Amino acid sequence: MNVSLTPEIEQFIQSQVESGKYTSPDEVILAALRAFEERERIYKGRFEELRREIRVGVEASKRGEVVDDEIVFSQLQQKLQRLREREGGMSNICRFTVPASRDIESIIDYVAGNISLDTAQRLLNKINQKCKTLANFPDIGRVDDYLIFCRPIEGGIEILRVVSGYRDLEALFQDEDEG
Structure with missing residues (x-):
């Protein structure tokens, strides 16, 4: 496989080798690919977690476990007001x-x-x-x-x-x- 790199990327790779952190351009590219692979793994995990959380919400909705927005925001505003009063009202x-x-x-x-x-x-x-x-x-x-x-x-x-x-x-x- 041949890969074309921009001059900026080539310069970055060379600077990494010259810094002493890596011994060769191949090592820099391998480290970058590992970091990319790790980021993708984390993203996939977060995406799956988000899917699970959405499923929890959908199941709650199917069971009729819903609350009108006015009630939710009213309760939260009352809660914040109680917290403010405990802190001196300001x-x-x-x-x-x-x-x-x-x-x-x-x-x-x-x-x-x-x-x-x-x-x-x-x-x-x-x-x-x-x-x-x-x-x-x-x-x-x-x-x-x-x-x-x-x-x-x-x-x-x-x-x-x-x-x-x-x-x-x-x-x-x-x-x-x-x-």
Whole structure:
């Protein structure tokens, strides 16, 4: 079997050999194939697990074990309210850096000017809701195709940036590191 490689891949393989991690290009390719095989095995396992979970849901539905959405969300909201009351009744705070507020403004301006005002309003509402959620469950978040980067602060979170998932994130962070 003959395989054609791009110059970039050939250069990468050569750099791996030169680094001393591998003794030959064949060893690099074999390691890559093993990693690919492992990833595929994990994916297949997760897919099978997902299928099992879906079957559990289908079987529950067949047995009539269903609950209306209004009941589910009402119960969960009541539960969250009880948890808030135990913690002193206050939600965690969510504050924005100036660059983050400018990011949101830019995104909303773009959507309003290129798509529609209604779409911009819906997106703004989604971002707002996600930020409120993040204040109580700090981690990295995503709204549609936008990434919300935050960090925990005392009593809540601080939104650092809100960027399009289509942006060149490496360049964005490089600019941040240089600035």
